[in-house]
Amino acid sequence: MTHHFAARLGPKDGFEPRVPADAGRLYVAELDSLLRSGHGRTAGRVEAVLRSHGRNASVRSRDLLRLAVAVYCADLMTPRRQSYDRWTRHIRLYLALEEPDPWQAEGEALTRLLRFLTGDHWELDIRPGDPEPWPASPEDDDSRGFDTVCLFSGGLDSFVGALDLLSREQRAVLVGHYARGSGATSVSQAAVGEIVQDRYGSAHAPLLRYFVSPPRQPGRDRENTTRGRSLMFLALGVATAEAFGARRLVVAENGLISLNVPLTSTRLGSLSTRTTHPHFIDMFRGLLRAVGLEVELELPYRFKTKGEMLRECSEPDLLMEGLPSTISCAHPEAMRFAGAPNTHCGYCLACMIRRAAVEAAGLKDPTRYVYPDPSSLSGKSAVDLKVLRLALARYAKKPPRMADLLRAGPLPGTDDERMQLLGVYRRGIDELRAFLASQGL
Template sequence: MRRNIFVRLGRGDVTSAEGAADIIIDMIDNFGDLDRGLGQLLDRLFKLGARPSEAAVDLMIMATAVYAADTGVSRERYADDGWTRMIDLSVPVAEPELWRHQHDHLSRMLQFLTGDHWSFTFRHRPDEFQSFTKQPEEMDFTDFTQVSLFSGGLDSLIGAIDLLASGQRPLLVSHYWDGEASSAQRQLLEVLKDRHEDAFESVRAYIGFRKKDFPEAGSDNNQRARSFLFYSLAVVAADAVASTDKVLIPENGLIALNVPMDAHRLGSLSTRTAHPHFIRSMSDLVKVLGINVSLENPYRFKTKGEMARECLDRDLLAELAPTSMSCSHPAQVRFESAPPQHCGRCVPCLIRRASLAAGLDGPDTTQYFLDDLKASTLDSKSADGKNIRSFMFAAENLRQNPGRARFLVQKPGPLDRDDLDAYVDVYRRGMDEVSEILKGVRTKHV
């Protein structure tokens, strides 16, 4: 079932498309300012003396609308096959013709990311919102060497530590909605600021949507489009500052490739948050929109354990690692009468545990709900055992057929031929890391 979504800039933004919309998303608050956390992000950049282009602001509004649709339209209710949704977005932009030329590219990259069919209608912004940028209070004297994503996870923490330890001056950009991510970001930034004083600045964007925003749509918790939003926020920041045009996406190669553990997790059923193909597609979109920003994953050929082991300040990493948040669903353990924490059994948790075992000199002091993987035999049908069994199965298949790695790394999406050998190698090394912590773990199919 196709869902039509109308993104509205103020009550005066009325067209015939609004009447045909299933969902209306208001982007302007009652005071006439940009809403949904976007206005606060721009204000923070203005206070830094930075000013983004209107094209970059359009990208941010577009990404927020896509994120709203992705999290607000229920797959169960509106996907004919139980997964693939058809979503039409009507979005106001400063230069509609520029965006119309990118319609097919935008649709393809979002289909790759979310597994859905996306279609767009672009129209002019209303007259009163032709410009969202304003002259900063001060001139841009910032000297940032790069913008780097800071999610509060272990990889982004290592990325920030490496930049600071090497004498760089990054602008760290965060997106948060849930309390766990927000808490991790805030605590980590406080310690980093205490240790490195004025060596960096940070911008945090509180962007999300509640069921009450469009309750008739249902909801979807997969958040496949979050990386499009996160990258767009970083692009806005990099476009705004005069000193850098580089956005860094710190993500280990195993997670970036995200090769399905088994044949049932193909396509968008395995997330493509930092897949090289999506990063390249995003970079292409940014370029044709006239935004002079490049995106790069500096750790794409490293495992998570190698990132930890080669971190330029391992003492600080060991101190802060337990505060970082890697779990895909830390709040889910509440159904088992536990407070939000690392579950210890999802794919990101397993890769995290393996990386800290391989990369730290001391023990991993992170609190995991499933603390001891070897304490008992794990049911492979249960939450405790299903991902562990899948990892063990995939690792054994790879051990018996090492040549399949070249085929497997290409299943989630296309890769640069020149980099293929490096991706195959990081996949093998990453799987070896996880296999190491699973030695002696017992599972059974009950």
């Protein structure tokens, strides 16, 4: 079954694809209504946030945002359980862009990138569009002098990345994203952003928090894996870098998470994202070069574990102050059923990696976990723990090999870089093993 998804560019775009009579057509609201103010909401819209800093998105970066937002919406609004294997979907995306030629030329590269990112089959039908013009923004002298933009998710890695970057360079633009229903993310971004700005000042570390959320579809279920969000978050970073004249986009993610190696053969369809997997980053860099977006992606922690990031953080006092406000949990909103919304569960793989890292760094963990004792888990809450223990038992007999890493995707780079990736994976596994041992497991 092919899911046909028409992404309209603006109110003047009346495009309707011709699809088989038995195929359902799914429309997203006009893309620019999700990016611009004056369409029922202003706070957090990309245009309004940039304009408040005297900036505007370039045409090429606007088209990247439209592509990314359309993918994000199609991903969220197409439940995987409707697919034959309850995972792999076939999505045909009809997309209007201001300058479609460079994107059409990269059609094959784009579909490969999307297939790796979401695990689905994609078809792209890119056409020219005629959007309402984005108003020019007056130059703001206070916003000059930024060479670097840093993604700032509200997570622990991005918090460490911002602290390390600002301690060296003193100036960087921080970029966050939140959506409808992502209360934990929004709260964490605001809380740790305030800590950073109290130390470095809002003029030196402006935090641009973008609200981009797919339109509500009454009566339709949503997909909860949200792999497509990764592309949109990167696109927001690239658009911000272009707007500020910055040439660097820093993505702070530890190597263990970036590799996203399935712990067992049954977890190849992991719910984890592939935002910073080396193969995806390599393809995304190539796409930026091909369409003329001159922003360099940097992943300074790709060869470090989460524990090593914490242990080597340049601002240990600020790290400890902000650590309990960062969010790592895979499903903090679900903790509302336990009476603790927007709180770490303590038992998902992301929580266990966080807890192992804090312990490996020799820190006292101030984070509140709804279920702090892994040995007390049962049922669905014990699934990640069981899978992790199986993987650790397997690795105890045969340490991780390059073949394990390649199960998650190709690894570009030199032989030395691939060996460094293997090393960081092994050390990350060792952190998890030490944590479980400390818990008597």
